[in-house]
Amino acid sequence: MEARHLRYALALAEHQHFGRAAKAVGIAQPPLSKQIAQLEGEVGARLFDRTARGVFPTAAGEAFLARARRALAEMEAAAGDAERAARGETGRLRLGFVGSALLELLPSVLNRFSRDHPHVRLQAAEMSTARGGRALLDGELDVCVGRGAPRGPGAREIVTVAVGRDRLVAVVGAAHPYAGQAAVSVGQLREQHLITASAEEEPATFARLRQAGGDGVFTHRGWTGARDVHTIMGLAACGLGVGLGPASMRAARRPDTWICDVTPGVVLPDLVMSFRADDASPVQAAFLAVTRDLCPHVGAALG
Incomplete structure (x- = not known):
């Protein structure tokens, strides 16, 4: 049994006439009659009564057609789903x-x-x-x-x-001595408790900061590791120290913080x-x- 057999049966039920149904599905009447007969043989029941007034589904035919409609609808939906998936839409x-x-x-x-x-x-x-x-x-x-x-x-x-x-900037709380400055030097950072990405979570960034500031930049005054820029800014606002992060932090500037450039410039990974x-x-x-x-x-x- 193929999808075309289901379409033939549905067309015959709709038009109630072999000739009109054959025209609707685009084949001649004799092949349609033969296909319907083969379908009935495969199902094992008469699906249509052929009368002088027309062709009408039997009780078995009505049951078959109800399932056939759902089956064809599912097949069409499956094809549509496949097309959308292939286009990356689902x-x-x-x-x-x-x-x-x-x-x-x-x-x-x-x-x-x-x-x-x-x-x-x-x-x-x-x-x-x-x-x-x-x-x-x-x-x-x-x-x-x-x-x-x-x-x-x-x-x-x-x-x-x-x-x-991006490049490195420093963020401090509004009460910090660096607040209001346009820039701070790497040397000044060595004298501060630093808040920055941790070596475990952001190894490339941490390595770049240590390279720019020297081995002692994280050990002289200590440092606090933070996972993201929002934590860095929040801890700086609390007065814990000087936060270091990308210049894009300016897009999330807080009213209780100040952001300075770092000189000489440090390019981040x-x-x-x-x-x-x-x-x-x-x-x-x-x-x-x-x-x-x-x-x-x-x-x-x-x-």
């Missing part, structure tokens, strides 16, 4: 990201992606670069945004593309988007396409 995307990605990159990307792909289940979670990298390598994420490429077994199968560049090279998911491809449209400077790399 499915799931698991995204991990560092907090600073919400300051510039992700708001525009996620807004566009959610608008254009409303039926995709987006599972987004903030996590450190280290945690996100492990999750991507373990197959728990489809896309990860962090500072620095994932490391560990399987890292060679990961594609990493820079999607943002790139904000990168990472994903598995062998992932052929249409949803992932759709997400990367949105990113490519909104971040022209990474278009060639993502392509």
